[in-house]
Structure formats: C-alpha cells, structure tokens
Amino acid sequence: MKEKIFEVINTRTQQGWLMIDQDYKVVYINQSMCQWLSQDQSLFIGKSLLDVLYKGRKRTLSGHYHGPLIETMETGQELTKRECCMPICGQHKWFLANTYLLHNVLGQVQYALGDYVIIDKYKLLEENLDNINLSIIRSFADAIGARDSYTKAHSECVAELMLELAQYMRLEQYKVGRVYLSGLVHDIGKIGIPEHILNKPGRLTHEEYTIIQEHPNIGANILDNIKGFEDIAGAVRYHHERYDGNGYPNRLCGEEIPLYSRMLAVCDTFDAMTSARCYRRPFSEQEAIKEIRRCSGSQFDPVISEAFIEMLYYRDNIGELDF
Ligand SMILES: [Fe+2]
Structure with a gap:
C-alpha cells in the first residue's frame, strides 16, 4: 500500500x-x-x-x-x-x-x-486588482500604443520588471499590484508630446528635450483625475527624478522621491538600455547591469539598484557580480 x-x-x-x-x-x-x-x-x-x-x-x-x-x-x-x-x-x-x-x-x-x-503570478495579480482600474490602465496603454508602439512594448516590459522587483523586495501584495500598474502607465504622458519629437530618430535639440521632459507631469495630471490613482500618479510624476537631486521635474532627492518612482527609474533605464533602437545597438544585460551599478547612489537609489541587480543575477543565472 x-x-x-x-x-x-x-x-x-x-x-x-x-x-x-x-x-x-x-x-x-x-x-x-x-x-x-x-x-x-x-x-x-x-x-x-x-x-x-x-x-x-x-x-x-x-x-x-x-x-x-x-x-x-x-x-x-x-x-x-x-x-x-x-x-x-x-x-x-x-x-x-x-x-x-x-x-x-x-x-x-x-x-x-x-x-x-x-x-500564475500574473493571473493572481490581476485577480487582486480592481477590474475597473485595470481596464482603465489597459485603455491608456492601448492609447499610447496607437501613437508609439515602442513605448507600449517598453511599458509592458517595465511593468514586468517592476513586478519581479516588487516581489523580490517582498513588498506587500497590494503594493505589488500598484507597482505593476505604475510600470504600465509610467510614460502615458507621451500622449501629449508632438509626434515629430516623440518619434524623432536622431538626437533631440535642447528645445525638443525640454518638451519631452513634460511627459511625467502630463501623465501624472491625467492619472490624478482618477479616484484611487493618487499613488500611481505620484510614481509617474517623479519617475525621472534622480537620487542625487539632479533629475526632473522637481529635482527631488533621496527618499523624497516616492518608492515606486525610485523603482521605476531603475527598471525603465534597464529596459531602455537593453532594447534595440534604430539609432544604437542594445546593451547586453551585463553591460546594462554595469551601468546601473555605476549610477547607483547618483541616478538610482543604491538599495533598490542592488536589489534589482541581485534579482537579475538569480533569475538569469549571470556570472559573478562582485557581491
Ligand atoms: Fe519616461
């Protein structure tokens, strides 16, 4: 028996x-x-x-x-x-x-x-999220995708990295969902940026760059109008702030920057570096990790960037990283 x-x-x-x-x-x-x-x-x-x-x-x-x-x-x-x-x-x-x-x-x-x-982590996550909120977010993601397919694909990748990082950092389940949504909509403000600047293949002029820098505020202002989205709006508004205070739009520094924004800064940069764009070759994962580490404490929160690198280290079985 x-x-x-x-x-x-x-x-x-x-x-x-x-x-x-x-x-x-x-x-x-x-x-x-x-x-x-x-x-x-x-x-x-x-x-x-x-x-x-x-x-x-x-x-x-x-x-x-x-x-x-x-x-x-x-x-x-x-x-x-x-x-x-x-x-x-x-x-x-x-x-x-x-x-x-x-x-x-x-x-x-x-x-x-x-x-x-x-x-199925994603299924569980979606079950835990408010269905109405999720459909609003998905509509936003589709709206940005209609204008800019790169940003839509990039946002989905950033959302997945955010989810993995949030889990790795052992954030509460509720926060994990909010972190994921923040990734999906972080660049939603690009809807308000003129087409010729948004999809310009070469270097931006100083003036064009100033206009692009409006996108965190544009996105946050859109989301601020939705009840219950205040934390996500905050994450979006400050996702281009730098830990050393040299970012935009408000030059916040350190922990003045909301946690989700500090997480977004790392995931956004990593995905952007490792994606192929028409004007440059993508970084390898190792090169991107080196860059994240180089900017740890200046551009990025050092605790979050180390957690991110460590998360990749175990996930992707990459070589030694001088822990
Ligand atoms: Fe952005």
Missing part, C-alpha cells in the same frame, strides 16, 4: 514534492517538480539545493531566505501557503509551498519536506 501511495506521489500527482537533508542536499524530488523546473531528477538528487538553484547562498542580499525549504531547515519553522519563486531557465517561476520538518528517533531534525503548487 505504501508503495502505491509513493508511486502516485512520485509520478501522478499534480503537486511538486521536494525534500532536503540538514546539509541542504536533495534526497527526494518527484516528477511534477522536475517538470516544472525543466530538469532531470539526476540533476538534483544528492546535490545541494543551494548550489543547484541559489548559487550556494542561503539568503538574498536583502536578508530573506531563498526558499521556504531553506528557511524551514534554518529556523525550524514549518511554513504554510508561502509564496516563493525559483529562478528557472531565465524566468522566475512562482509556487505556493507548505513545508514540514521530519525528525529522527531522537527527535532531532533530519529532513525538511515541501509540497509545491505552481501559480
């Missing part, structure tokens, strides 16, 4: 199961979990989960444990319905996990076992 139950768990259940010993070595992983992680069982069994998924680290730079199993083994606390993400093939996959401690006959902790269900 036990064998039959084990066979179901191993091969047929839709739930992922993973078990580690005290040295974080994987002693069991079932087929569902392997499929989700796109890896063979042999890649995990007998290897340290820290090495396979988290480059040997138990915690992120911001001090959070990398996964619920690691946390359970470290703290002795079993966890229930813990949202977690794992970096897999250049993507973060999201799971809901429960963890359990298994003891030996002496009552000492021997293993930590986890069950995992994969979740």
Whole structure:
C-alpha cells in the first residue's frame, strides 16, 4: 500500500514534492517538480539545493531566505501557503509551498519536506486588482500604443520588471499590484508630446528635450483625475527624478522621491538600455547591469539598484557580480 501511495506521489500527482537533508542536499524530488523546473531528477538528487538553484547562498542580499525549504531547515519553522519563486531557465517561476520538518528517533531534525503548487503570478495579480482600474490602465496603454508602439512594448516590459522587483523586495501584495500598474502607465504622458519629437530618430535639440521632459507631469495630471490613482500618479510624476537631486521635474532627492518612482527609474533605464533602437545597438544585460551599478547612489537609489541587480543575477543565472 505504501508503495502505491509513493508511486502516485512520485509520478501522478499534480503537486511538486521536494525534500532536503540538514546539509541542504536533495534526497527526494518527484516528477511534477522536475517538470516544472525543466530538469532531470539526476540533476538534483544528492546535490545541494543551494548550489543547484541559489548559487550556494542561503539568503538574498536583502536578508530573506531563498526558499521556504531553506528557511524551514534554518529556523525550524514549518511554513504554510508561502509564496516563493525559483529562478528557472531565465524566468522566475512562482509556487505556493507548505513545508514540514521530519525528525529522527531522537527527535532531532533530519529532513525538511515541501509540497509545491505552481501559480500564475500574473493571473493572481490581476485577480487582486480592481477590474475597473485595470481596464482603465489597459485603455491608456492601448492609447499610447496607437501613437508609439515602442513605448507600449517598453511599458509592458517595465511593468514586468517592476513586478519581479516588487516581489523580490517582498513588498506587500497590494503594493505589488500598484507597482505593476505604475510600470504600465509610467510614460502615458507621451500622449501629449508632438509626434515629430516623440518619434524623432536622431538626437533631440535642447528645445525638443525640454518638451519631452513634460511627459511625467502630463501623465501624472491625467492619472490624478482618477479616484484611487493618487499613488500611481505620484510614481509617474517623479519617475525621472534622480537620487542625487539632479533629475526632473522637481529635482527631488533621496527618499523624497516616492518608492515606486525610485523603482521605476531603475527598471525603465534597464529596459531602455537593453532594447534595440534604430539609432544604437542594445546593451547586453551585463553591460546594462554595469551601468546601473555605476549610477547607483547618483541616478538610482543604491538599495533598490542592488536589489534589482541581485534579482537579475538569480533569475538569469549571470556570472559573478562582485557581491
Ligand atoms: Fe519616461
């Protein structure tokens, strides 16, 4: 009977199961979990989960444990319905996990076992957002897309980066949704910028640049008229401020700049640098990361830029970054 139950768990259940010993070595992983992680069982069994998924680290730079199993083994606390993400093939996959401690006959902790269900983060996010608000935001995104397809695609990429960064920074669920929406509409004010300036392929004149710099205020003024959008309007108004106070439109500095705007500054710049434009080649991810780090503390909030780099580091399995 036990064998039959084990066979179901191993091969047929839709739930992922993973078990580690005290040295974080994987002693069991079932087929569902392997499929989700796109890896063979042999890649995990007998290897340290820290090495396979988290480059040997138990915690992120911001001090959070990398996964619920690691946390359970470290703290002795079993966890229930813990949202977690794992970096897999250049993507973060999201799971809901429960963890359990298994003891030996002496009552000492021997293993930590986890069950995992994969979740669609975007679907969950949309369910948590007010549907009316989301449809307004989508209409804005479509409106900007009708004039400027680059800005629409860029905004969607920035929104996804914002979402991942917010999750990585462990912001509250409500804030994660607001951060995502801020990304979608951050450049909505470009609707008010004349076509010949918006899509000019070459360098802008000083006068044209001054006009472009109006877009954060134009966007924020549009959003300010919608009840419940005050925080998003604020994020949009200040997304071109710089941490050192040399940005626009109000030359705010440090934490005077709203949190979502400081996050936008990093995600916006990263996506812009790594996108192909007709007047320059895109930066590689490594080059863009170098640039973000170079501007950390001047253009960007140093804590947020480091969290962003770290998030990419685990997600994309990029080389050492001198942590
Ligand atoms: Fe912008």
